[in-house]
Amino acid sequence: MSPDGPFLFDTSAESWLSREPDGRQWLLHYSRRHLVYVSAVTVMERLTGFGSALAQATPERAGWIRSMRDSYDLTPARVLPVHYATAWAAAELICLVPVPPSPPVSAHRRAETKSSRMARWKFDVLIAATSLVQGLPLVHNNPRDFEALRESAAAHPRRFPGLGSIRLFRCTDLIR
């Protein structure tokens, strides 16, 4: 059965779908029928990233980055908070999977530090917990990490009473 929605969009999926032409077509079709749900964690990651890019940019580049940041407008979307139940579920998930399955990202002979990778892992766990608590399937572009969380939660249902399972869809699978 082709998944219809509504969905929670992970940070990586939100940007991938917005950037790829086929992704944008899918996102357009989706947002005509459903709200776009994102976690407050995604908003924080996104705006922190724009802020960091601005801090490193030349004056000429800064103007462009500012206009791109201003285009990131989630007014029509629904931003979900991290409340007690989400934080509690995230804590359980971190205890089950304390180390991120995928290694730090590296590119052009540079790499994420371990602490940076751990911080990003905790944000992903919070997003997965949001999906679980809110009962929204999660659209992602990071199968190795999110599948590990899904499998761990499924293997320990008593630690997540009344929450069911984490449902996942990879964004590249949705547009096929």
Add this chain to the structure above:
Amino acid sequence: MAVSAAKRRTTVTLPAATLRSAKRLANRRKVHLNVIMNEAIEDGLRQKLAVERAEDFVERMGRAFSGLTEEEFLMVNGIYLAGKK
């Protein structure tokens, strides 16, 4: 019929078949033709506004990410590379 301050009277030109369908529906539901026309216009407007909002949203999201370099794109996805460039 008196028109309240919150409403405005206007004239529209409709295809004859559309008007016949609306009248048939009004008869079936035993309501005034105005009720059917208002519902149809409101439902249609809601759908069209949803489509416009979706198009605007996706266009803005596209602009937010399309012009970023590879490293900037990683940053806005929470990935920060350390080391000398």
